[in-house]
Amino acid sequence: MLMCRDLAVIASDYIDGELATRQTLSVKMHLMMCRDCRTFIGNLRASTGLMRAHSSGRPNEELLRKINERVVEALEERKSGKDNNE
Template sequence: MLMCRDLARIGSDYIDGQLSTADNFSVKMHLLMCRHCRSFIGNLRESAQLMKGHADYHLYEEYLRRLESSIDEALKG
């Protein structure tokens, strides 16, 4: 039986879809019975989504910086 501490250790792999079929099943069974871990996984998913949004914004800023630099070089040359 999966324990809460086990789920805390593999929670990120679970939300990323990186667990084996057996481990994935164990997590789902545990989540059916444990409201605390359901909350934990929900918070983990929300945090992952927020980080993805932040990473995309950072990449967008980098793209704009490079584009601006390329335009400046083209106008000079």
């Protein structure tokens, strides 16, 4: 089963439609079960759309990487916080 951290690594490829069918299905199954990752994908899509709208082509890859890293960190912090509260 796909874990949140794994999804975060391939999220950009998923949004760009660059994953193999099997990986795409794994992502979709995970998203059906994980609200945090649905939020993450939605935010990443919005960020990517904004960057594309304000540039002349593909978004700034360095900025996108930094955004992705920060979101992964936030997800990990949120997950560890849930673990500590249970």
